[in-house]
Amino acid sequence: MAGQLASRPLVVDMVCDVCRIEGFQVERELDEEDAKGPGPGHVSVIATRTEGDDKKQVAFECSESDQQIDTREIEAFRSRLRALRITNGVYVSPKGFTGSAEFVARKLGIELWDLSKLKERFEKISVKEKSRIPSTLPVSRALPERILSSHLENGRVLKPMGWPRLEYRPYYFAEFSIQGKKKALSGGVLVFDGVDGRVCDASMYHGELQGIPSTGFFVECLEIEPSTGSLPELPQEMEMKNTVAVASAGVSEDIIKQKVPQVLREDAKVDPESVNVSGISMLHVPIVTVELGGGQIAYKKIVQATTGKVIWDEAGKCSFCDHPSIAVCENCLRTTCNDHKRVCATCKRRVCEECSRVKGVLNKTVLCSSCDK
Ligand SMILES: [Zn+2]
Ligand SMILES: [Zn+2]
Ligand SMILES: [Zn+2]
Structure with missing residues (x-):
């Protein structure tokens, strides 16, 4: 029930x-939906897991009521399941269930969890979590700001569309050294995506090596203290309303160990025989995906949320050419570089080339399509 804020975690x-x-x-469920009351397809939680082509979905109804649940509620839940x-x-x-509710639930194939069953499931987490999520990095407090298009002069014109999605994704950090005849010539770290095994960053600790696949997106995560135990706390703006997922590793440490000399040979022409992998650690890095825009326009943005590095930003380039964008057209929401940006002489809004017109012959003035009427 709303307003019942207890210190214990809510069901x-x-x-x-x-x-x-x-x-x-x-x-x-979102708060907005909550306010309207249970709709035909309203349930507390929908959990989805995809394994290959197989999609498993479970719907949960969570009651905070201090009374036992009766047949009527079970039947209503069943029809919401049908709708979904x-x-x-x-x-x-x-608080448990009445005897007849248990009978009906069995008949309808609905699983019932009372307090002891919930606790039993919940307590398993603390053991399991250490094996499944060994080290989880925190989410930067500056994240909400990084999500917005702050690199654009008028980036606030682009609004978040839907809630940001947060995924804890495993990354392997593989430390290596390259042996010379007598001593180690150089050493560094390669970062691999733990889901698909792609190399995604690299850095040298000592010595030099040309051609390593360095992006700067992940190496600095090694300096952040990981948390063990429960999932880290999120900044308030991100909490509750988002979708959080934990991706499981698709590649083993052994595979990564084999990949290190391969990558160094292909990218930096290093003799694979001279490569020694000294240690591999795995960290779960929070990755946030958000769409910004308005109307029919949406720009996808992916941020490494621990240090706020923007990994991918569809609004990063001008919509008319390949130059970096500096503003967004306030009329059509297309991004513009300096060459394709126009500022309306009347309303001062930033627009694009196509949403403006140059008026006058001697004193050329730029007018946006709304002011040019
Ligand atoms: Zn341009
Ligand atoms: Zn425009
Ligand atoms: Zn104007």
Whole structure:
């Protein structure tokens, strides 16, 4: 129930944590929907896990009520499951269920969790979490600012579309040295994506090596203290309303160990025989994906959320050429570089070449399409 803020974790929080640790992507109901009351397809949590072509979905109804759940609620939950076309349903009620509710639930194939069952599931996390999420990096407090298009003069024109998505993604940090005849010539670190095994950053600790695939996106994560135990706290703006997922590693440490000499040979022409991999560690790095824009225009942006590095930004280039963007057209929301940016002489808004016109022959004035009427 809204307003019932207890110090203990809310039932729905516990359920979400249980699902995340089991590798599910979790979607919670939003506050807006909550205010309208339960709709036909309203459930507390929808957990989704995809394995290959296989998609498993479970819907949870989480009750904070201080009364036992009765048949009526179970049947109502069942019809909401039907509306969502989800076959697996779990009703969670710390106060338990009436005898007839248990009977109906069995008949309808709905799983029931009371307090002891919920606790049992929840306590498994602390053990499991250490093996599944060994080291998780925190989310930068500056993230909300990094998400917005701050590199653009008028970036605030682009609004977030939907909630940002947060994923804890595993990365392997493989430290290597290159042996000369007598001593180590150089040493550094290669960073690999733990899901698909792609190399995504590199840096040298000592010595020089030309051609290493350095992007600067991840190496500095090594300087951040990882947290163990539960998932780290998120800045307030990111909390509750987002979708959090934990990606599981798709490549083993052994594979990464073999990849290090391969990458160094291909990118930096190093003799693979001289490469020694001294250690591999795995960190879960928070990756945030957001779409910014308005109307029909959406620019995708991906941020490494621990140190706020922008990995991918569709609004980073001018929509008309290949130059870096510096502003966005306030009329059509296309990005512009300095050559394609225009400033309207009347309303002072930044627009693009196509949304403006030059008036006058001697005193040339730029007018945006709204002022040019
Ligand atoms: Zn341009
Ligand atoms: Zn325009
Ligand atoms: Zn104007």
